[in-house]
Amino acid sequence: MSYTKTDMLSHKIIEILKEHSDEKHPLTQQQICGYLEEKLGIKPNRKTVAQHLKSIIGDENCNVFIADKDNDDDDDKSDKKYITDIYYASDITAEEYEFLADSIIYSPMLPADYVRDLIKKINSLSTGNTKSKEANLRETFHYGNKSIFLVIENIKEAMNTNRKLDVTISDYDKNGKLLTKSDPQSGIKLQRVMLSPYGIVMADGFYYLLASDVRYDDLRHFRIDKILKASICEEDGSMRDVKTLSNVPRDLKPVQYKNLNRYMLDGTVERVHINIKKKDISLVLDTFGNEFTCNKVIGNDDIYDVTFRANIQTAVRWAIANRKAVKLTSPKKAVDIVKEEISALSEMYGNQER
Numbered sequence: 001m002s003y004t005k006t007d008m009l010s011h012k013i014i015e016i017l018k019e020h021s022d023e024k025h026p027l028t029q030q031q032i033c034g035y036l037e038e039k040l041g042i043k044p045n046r047k048t049v050a051q052h053l054k055s056i057i058g059d060e061n062c063n064v065f066i067a068d069k070d071n072d073d074d075d076d077k078s079d080k081k082y083i084t085d086i087y088y089a090s091d092i093t094a095e096e097y098e099f100l101a102d103s104i105i106y107s108p109m110l111p112a113d114y115v116r117d118l119i120k121k122i123n124s125l126s127t128g129n130t131k132s133k134e135a136n137l138r139e140t141f142h143y144g145n146k147s148i149f150l151v152i153e154n155i156k157e158a159m160n161t162n163r164k165l166d167v168t169i170s171d172y173d174k175n176g177k178l179l180t181k182s183d184p185q186s187g188i189k190l191q192r193v194m195l196s197p198y199g200i201v202m203a204d205g206f207y208y209l210l211a212s213d214v215r216y217d218d219l220r221h222f223r224i225d226k227i228l229k230a231s232i233c234e235e236d237g238s239m240r241d242v243k244t245l246s247n248v249p250r251d252l253k254p255v256q257y258k259n260l261n262r263y264m265l266d267g268t269v270e271r272v273h274i275n276i277k278k279k280d281i282s283l284v285l286d287t288f289g290n291e292f293t294c295n296k297v298i299g300n301d302d303i304y305d306v307t308f309r310a311n312i313q314t315a316v317r318w319a320i321a322n323r324k325a326v327k328l329t330s331p332k333k334a335v336d337i338v339k340e341e342i343s344a345l346s347e348m349y350g351n352q353e354r
Contacts, residue, residue, distance in 0.1 A: 007052070009042070009044070009048070009049075009052055012036060012040055012042065013032060013036070014056060014062060016032055016036065017064055017086065018088045022088065022093070023065075023067065026066075026067045026086055027086050028086070029046065029049060029086070032049060033049055064086060064088055066086055097123075100122055101119055101122060104119060104122075105119070105136050105137055107205040107206075108140070108142055108205050108206070109145070109206045109223075109225035110148070111142055111144050111145065111148075112137060112142040112144075113146075114146070114149075115137055115142060116137060141176065143172060143225055145225045145228075147228070148207075148224060151227050151229070152207065154232055155197050155209055155224070156200075157232060158197050158233075158239070159239075161232070163232050163233055163234070163238060163239060164195060164196055164232075165211070165232060166231045166232075166233050167192070167193050167194075167231075168192050168227070168229040169190065169191045169192075169226055170188065170190050170228045171188045172226070173186050173188065178228065190228070193214075193215075194213070194215075194233065195209070195212065195213060196211055196212045196214065198211060198212070198219070198239075198242050199254030200254065201221075201258040202258075203261075203263075206224070207223070208221040208223055208264055209221065209222045209227070210254055212240055212242075212245055217245055218245055218248075219245045219247055221261065221264055247268065247269065259288060259289045260310055261310075261311040261314060262288065262311070262318070263313075265311055267312045267313035268311070268312055269309055269310065269312075270309065270334075271307060271309055271331070272309070272310050272312075272328065272330070273305065273307050273329045273330040273331075274306050274307075274315075274327060274329060275297060275303050275306075275327045276303065276304050276326050276327075277304075278303065280325035280326070281294070281304060281306075283325060283326065284306055287314075291309070292307060292308035293307045305329075312333065315328060316328070316334055316337045316341065320338060320342070
């Protein structure tokens with residue numbers, strides 16, 4: 001007999017191998033028969049199962065193999081009535097599946113229902129020990145903008161056709177619901193703006209649209225999951241040339257913008273100088289990437305003088321958060337902001353009764 005896609009028993013056997021086996025966790029013919037009976041209510045004839053397995057293993061498109069054993073090299077298992085050590089070679093490993101699943105689950109911008117469906121879709125890509133992620137999903141907060149993919153689709157179409165976007169921006173209430181109209185009680189007011197879109201970047205699990213507001217001449221970012229509606233403008237001309245914006249270097253790309261604006265805060269990008277302990281240099285790599293210069297500090301072999309470009313507000317927040325290892329030394333306005341923030345924090349917490 002030969003395997004065909006319409007062969008129900010062969011199809012069920014492959015499903016079992018996909019779900020329960022990989023190269024490190026092969027199944028025996030007896031285990032396969034057990035799964036057929038336990039999960040599918042099929043009480044198979046072992047000889048019939050063996051014939052189907054031989055056919056499946058013989059079809060390279062099925063990705064089903066017999067595991068090699070050092071002490072059994074000369075034994076042609078495919079000719080046996082009883083076959084052991086069978087596994088499905090998936091497109092990705094169980095570890096790769098875990099990484100993909102976690103990346104989806106820990107993206108708070110995606111509605112929980114969407115996440116659940118995406119997890120089910122990638123389940124078919126891997127095998128062996130890919131436990132359900134339902135428990136993790138239940139413990140993770142997700143916003144509920146179910147129009148997010150439609151918004152992204154319209155943004156991409158506008159970029160591809162060089163058109164502006166008519167965008168309505170909202171915000172979430174205390175329950176994580178994206179409001180569809182202004183709410184004076186919560187202080188949330190809908191904004192309608194005309195944007196020239198240039199790219200999409202991801203930071204901390206959220207998608208951001210890089211665009212210019214037609215009322216201003218600089219590049220800005222907008223969290224896409226807070227966009228209620230994005231319509232392509234057919235009659236308002238093409239989008240503005242990004243090179244004409246006041247705060248964009250000639251060679252800037254969306255991914256570079258994200259590196260310079262790690263926390264996606266408002267503010268200008270400038271050259272920043274810091275002193276940092278040598279053992280903590282990875283803090284710079286973690287936040288700003290590897291585009292920095294590093295020199296020794298004269299008279300102190302334990303300190304580096306590091307220079308890089310970054311959003312000023314990002315550099316300030318980062319320096320305060322890592323104050324035990326980092327001292328921001330310039331530009332002066334960034335140092336002044338650090339001092340102001342520390343003073344404000346001291347005033348806020350210094351008068352509290354113990």
